[in-house]
Amino acid sequence: MNTLSYGLLSLLSNSADSGYDLMRKIQPFWPAKHSQIYPLLAQLESGGYVQHTLVVQSDKPDKKVYSITPIGKEALRSWLTEPACEPNTRDELVLKLYCMEQGELADIRRLLETRVAYSQDKLAWLQAKLEVYSLQQPPPPLGTLLLMKKAEYHFESDLSWSEWALRQLVERQNQEEPNPR
Amino acid sequence: MNTLSYGLLSLLSNSADSGYDLMRKIQPFWPAKHSQIYPLLAQLESGGYVQHTLVVQSDKPDKKVYSITPIGKEALRSWLTEPACEPNTRDELVLKLYCMEQGELADIRRLLETRVAYSQDKLAWLQAKLEVYSLQQPPPPLGTLLLMKKAEYHFESDLSWSEWALRQLVERQNQEEPNPR
DNA sequence: ACGCCCATGTAACTAGTTACATGATTTG
DNA sequence: CAAATCATGTAACTAGTTACATGGGCGT
Incomplete structure (x- = not known):
């Protein structure tokens, strides 16, 4: 088992x-x-x-x-x-960010933009689902609610982070190419 | 590769x-x-x-x-x-929460309390590390900062969720044993 | 016509964990 | 004196992915 x-x-x-x-x-x-x-x-x-x-x-x-x-x-x-074992996350994006100096800023930027879009999609999908659940009679079991809320918390934070990271990157990009023309 | x-x-x-x-x-x-x-x-x-x-x-x-x-x-x-593949998380706790109705509330509560403590520890450790990094001269590469910030966002949200979930559970527990004595 | 969704299964492979193996040094 | 840390490796196993296999219905 x-x-x-x-x-x-x-x-x-x-x-x-x-x-x-x-x-x-x-x-x-x-x-x-x-x-x-x-x-x-x-x-x-x-x-x-x-x-x-x-x-x-x-x-x-x-x-x-x-x-x-x-x-x-x-x-x-x-x-x-029995106690639950520790959660583990594998996210290729973070491995890529760690060596971002090796590649083009434009590539990294695309990676982050993809992540922003991904988190937005997931969040929207979840919130639609939470909406449905909140109207449901009888209410769904507590476990289900806890899970969906966990996912909501997670994608909210992932979205905030990726948007912040993208802003950091754009700032860096502007520093490198100041005053176009 | x-x-x-x-x-x-x-x-x-x-x-x-x-x-x-x-x-x-x-x-x-x-x-x-x-x-x-x-x-x-x-x-x-x-x-x-x-x-x-x-x-x-x-x-x-x-x-x-x-x-x-x-x-x-x-x-x-x-x-x-190349595009990064989607992140994946495996967290035994969520599987346990999903079938919480099958066990004792006290057991579930212990699981959540463990998670709260875990997130607090990770967060404290990270913030100490971020503190060190912010003082470092020369500043560490941007990639490193992005990663540490991602982890910080993540554990902050995990902590918020697990504290919220624990409150939900305690409420439920009080409903089941109203007015002790 | 072509491809996707439903639905189940097996075979072959890759990725990841646990256990075996060794051995010095430091910490409680 | 026992356990943890540093340090490297292999062997045996379990977990997870990709590919093979089949086949009807449905949408464009």
Whole structure:
């Protein structure tokens, strides 16, 4: 049982889902491809943590809808008593910024502009989703709200930072080419 | 050439360093163990991107100090012209929060308290480091500043979120046990 | 017609972690 | 006297990505 397995159980503890949907839902919190998820679900099923029923669809391919079992819930319960391991972030942009002196300012500027746009998109998408959730009756479980708020905090700060960084860069650029013409 | 290789080159473009030091410096931006770094450095050397000189030390074990070559700098230059891939974060805590209904509120509370303390520590450490850097003469390269500021933004937001989440949880806890005695 | 979305799976590979191995020096 | 730090490396494993494979429906 690795972290991704627990993550899948965690999603299933809120609602039954197909492997395909689990894959998309877990992306923002724990990136994983379908090729990793399908075998894990089979493994979880053979361990008795989940079970599936085949749902036949006419317009779309048939799917396996997985649901959590009492054994799965017990596994989550004991997992929750253990401390969480430290979060880790891998961001290629920061590695690039560290050696920015080696390249063209225009390239670095493009990288930062891309990041600004990315954060804006993510933030807008999240806020739309939070809006929907706030109107929902009955209100969604507290866990869901905490997650979405965490993502909102994160992208707000990422946006602020990247905008600030871009301003720093533009300042530097102006210093290097003062008084055009 | 994978991202970690470029990351090592990026660090070396600012200062020559031993594998051991590179390992510690790259941690915050791209977690990696020494067992991954040493073979990569050997590979980078055989590709002509870096070279090392043996530095004999009396009080500590001898070390190999790597420095970047013109070929390495050229590799960085072309890497900087390519777009950076999207950042990804893996945080076990969010997976745990998502299934918090399955466990005890006290356990969840402990998890959040741990996170609050963690963010506070990181933030304090960073701000001390930023303080040192601001006094430094000559000022450090812009890239370094951008990175440290990014980390500061990040831990500030993480701290705000985790404190907010903890308040939400305590509220919920009070609702469940109203008017003690 | 071409490509994307849905849906599931396996095979081959790369990336990353844990464990094994060694050994001196400093700190509690 | 035990544990941490410095320093390098390899071996064995787990985790994660890319590529291969299939196939109907839907939009342009």
